[in-house]
Amino acid sequence: MEFEPMAPVTDPCLPAGEEWTFQLKWDGVRMLAQLDEAGTIKLWSRKLLLKNSVYPEVEQLLKDKFDALGPCLLDGEVIYWDGERPSFQKVLQRERSGSGSHSACPVEPDDDTRPDHANSGRNNSPTAALTPEAETTPVPPGIRYVLFDLLLDGGTDLRDLPFEQRYSRLLGKVAPVSDNRLFVAACYADGQALWNWVEEQHWEGVVSKRRTSIYRSGKKHRDWLKKKTAVILDVDIVGIKQRDGRAASLVMRLDGLFAGSVSLGLNGAMLQALDGAIAQMADSGQQWPMPFDNLPAELKGERVIWLPAPMPCRVTGLEITSNGLLRHPKLVSFGSSGAAL
Numbered sequence: 001m002e003f004e005p006m007a008p009v010t011d012p013c014l015p016a017g018e019e020w021t022f023q024l025k026w027d028g029v030r031m032l033a034q035l036d037e038a039g040t041i042k043l044w045s046r047k048l049l050l051k052n053s054v055y056p057e058v059e060q061l062l063k064d065k066f067d068a069l070g071p072c073l074l075d076g077e078v079i080y081w082d083g084e085r086p087s088f089q090k091v092l093q094r095e096r097s098g099s100g101s102h103s104a105c106p107v108e109p110d111d112d113t114r115p116d117h118a119n120s121g122r123n124n125s126p127t128a129a130l131t132p133e134a135e136t137t138p139v140p141p142g143i144r145y146v147l148f149d150l151l152l153d154g155g156t157d158l159r160d161l162p163f164e165q166r167y168s169r170l171l172g173k174v175a176p177v178s179d180n181r182l183f184v185a186a187c188y189a190d191g192q193a194l195w196n197w198v199e200e201q202h203w204e205g206v207v208s209k210r211r212t213s214i215y216r217s218g219k220k221h222r223d224w225l226k227k228k229t230a231v232i233l234d235v236d237i238v239g240i241k242q243r244d245g246r247a248a249s250l251v252m253r254l255d256g257l258f259a260g261s262v263s264l265g266l267n268g269a270m271l272q273a274l275d276g277a278i279a280q281m282a283d284s285g286q287q288w289p290m291p292f293d294n295l296p297a298e299l300k301g302e303r304v305i306w307l308p309a310p311m312p313c314r315v316t317g318l319e320i321t322s323n324g325l326l327r328h329p330k331l332v333s334f335g336s337s338g339a340a341l
Helices: 056-064 088-097 126-130 163-177 191-201 268-284
Strands: 020-025 029-035 041-045 072-081 142-153 182-184 205-210 224-228 231-243 246-254 257-262 303-317 330-334
Touching (some): 029 142, 041 056, 072 088, 088 257, 142 163, 163 182, 191 205, 231 257, 231 268, 246 303, 268 303
Parallel strands (some): 142 182
Antiparallel strands (some): 020 205, 029 041, 029 072, 231 246, 231 303, 303 330
């Protein structure tokens, strides 16, 4: 790979005007798929790392469809569809494991319904939201590859073409062989309606793309913009970080993995109560084991008091990073549906 992917720039406002089109922001990992003349498949991450061993089912899927796709360079997002929505945590677990399984995704699709057209009986698809009469069919869980751009087609470099032309060629190439494992992300004309649906259903966000935009590597542009919703998570508090002998923040665990530390949302009375809890644990003379296999790098050098039992809490944040940490977390309530703080 000779260039980095084009990345959307964060903007709190949706652009207006007919020169814009809008897509769902899928909660997964960016992936370029390079298919050469010999049928060799290379999967490249946003940082241009090879990912074939992490997503072997995607590699096999593209090999199976190579006769129809031919040599090309695809741009998209690998997601894990949990039956209702993309699960970034599942993708992150795959990334951390560093390997995948060919059996993680069925060789043949269970049906022809795309994940963004499916709702398992619930109104959680943009198609259903924008056209309420649309019928939907459940889609089974698994790894999916959602495409949104075509950069090379055969020996032709398409990056200097307008997005709407690249997108049209992508549809023409992929639509005949698309299924619920490989499909092209839909474009919508009404960005506000799509955003309203995203907020109601707690999806990740909306990407706005200028129809005439060429493909520019990186973020030095204003042609792709992203607006994201706040992440809402139910986490376990497993430890208390101390600074200068006082409680300072809470250590979060999500699905058994370290998710960062949260201090925003803790008031003086709460911190005082935490200090009292620490004193009681110290008086007991007991120490409880670390609830992680290895000490997270972010906690090295920190003074942490591990709790005897996890305490469920609800938190919000901007996003989950590629390292599994919640950015700018804020404590909202104790318990997954407990009283607000």
